[in-house]
Amino acid sequence: MLKDFPFYLGILIVILLLIMLANKIKVAYPILLVLAGLIISFIPGIPVINIEPDLIFFIFLPPLLYEAAWKVSWKELWRWRRIITSFAFVVVFLSALSVALVANYFIPGFSLALGFVLGGIVSPPDAVSAGAILKFVKVPKAISSILEGESLLNDASSLIIFRFAMIAVATEQFLFYKAATSFGWMIIGGVSIGLLIGWVFMKAHKYLPTDNNADIVLSLLTPYIIYLSAEQVHCSGVLAVVSGGLLLSNNRHRFLTSKSRLQGINVWESFCFILNGFVFMLIGLDLPQITRGLEGVSLLSAIGYGIMITLVLIISRILSSYGAVVITMIARNFITVADSKNPGLKAPFILGWTGMRGVVSLAAALSIPVYLNNGNGFPQRNLILFITFIVILLTLLIQGLTLPYFIRKINFTTLDDSLSRDEVYKNIRQELAEYAVNYLKINYSDQVENNAALQHLILKWEQYSNGIEDESIGNELKVIYLDLLNQQRQWLLEKNRSDLNIDESIIRRQMHSLDIEEEKLRFL
Structure with a gap:
């Protein structure tokens, strides 16, 4: 590891230069980082990158989710709770179901359980990619609020689907009553643990003789402790981190000094800036390694499967977006909705097109074990990994590059507030x-x-x-x-x-x- 330190230092410099270039040419930096990682991986003598799933799930995911929870508005989250919940749970499930059915029918050797494994992996859109793109274009606050809220919850729902599918593959059976009980515990337990540990840290900030440095260190420890505690009791670590983060964010002015708040913002932005940069660079760096692991299927066929699954995800999300709007328009006749105005055909299309995949999909795919508990190899593991990488790459390139164009072409004046x-x-x-x-x-x-x-x-x-x-x-x-x-x-x-x-x-x-x-x- 030490001998490769100059390589990782060079990668960090490349990341900084590429992000500056992305800001200059107004392109989402995840796109440039993935492509750069792919190009660098083919340079002779470059160290082989083997990404450990625990590295992403534990080192990268908790702080990224925690920082997102601090940025999101609880008021906006609550205001758009119905459509956010629809996208984060219903749309994610429909996407996973669509992928499972298509994979089971068209890909040889793919059982329905394996299809749900793949569906759970690729169903959640990546918030970082969408956020990096939206900062260059103007969209109504309602759309950005919905995307921010969805990004906090869809990771949890997709990982829950992924876990149950993995159990079904390993045991070759699916017991609904056990799944329902586990599902309830993962959600309720995850939220409860997140709120409890968040409350403990809030009191620690308030009553311990901390200074601004200690406050920042405590804030860096918080997401890791919440995530690890929830995972230890088989709850959703993602929901726990999000719940704890929302609690602390909504009460920040009660337990943090102004100096801690100001310095904390700078530290967290820099910290997550580095984490996001490394993750997307690693996606590109690891793709050739995954390609070499393909067995029993040609590279051309594997690419075709990846393109097929990508199209399924794009189409199912767009159709789900319009479906969610139709349901909201019907529901407004019976219940109070956040916005009773008809968004027409514009907003649902943009919500549907912001479906770039990234960090969570990468981590979930890499977490698939090489062998099952009975000693047999995990079926179609390398093909699942390859399809996941193709989906990430294509959604970043296709949707990521065209999203700004569609937003500029669409007139959102009817959805904007009367005042800027x-x-x-x-x-x-x-x-x-x-x-x-x-x-x-x-x-x-x-x-x-x-x-x-x-x-x-x-x-x-x-x-x-x-x-x-x-x-x-x-x-x-x-x-x-x-x-x-x-x-x-x-x-x-x-x-x-x-x-x-x-x-x-x-x-x-x-x-x-x-x-x-x-x-x-x-x-x-």
């Missing part, structure tokens, strides 16, 4: 500034007349300024200003809870601004 995000942010800031001025004048009225610095502070908010003068303002005014910042945070949280039409990311942007304001006080 910048206009909403400006209005929120103006309301917040007015609240700040009124709070200071009411609660510190006896000090306003005689305190020039306090007058300046009031003037600052009256003019919607972004900073304060770089001069000492005294401890007394610092106390007042800290009190004001805390009151503003409470106002923003209440505004977020009471107004369901406000995008929570705008509130978080203003919260981030208040954290910066508080940090400035340390140097005044």
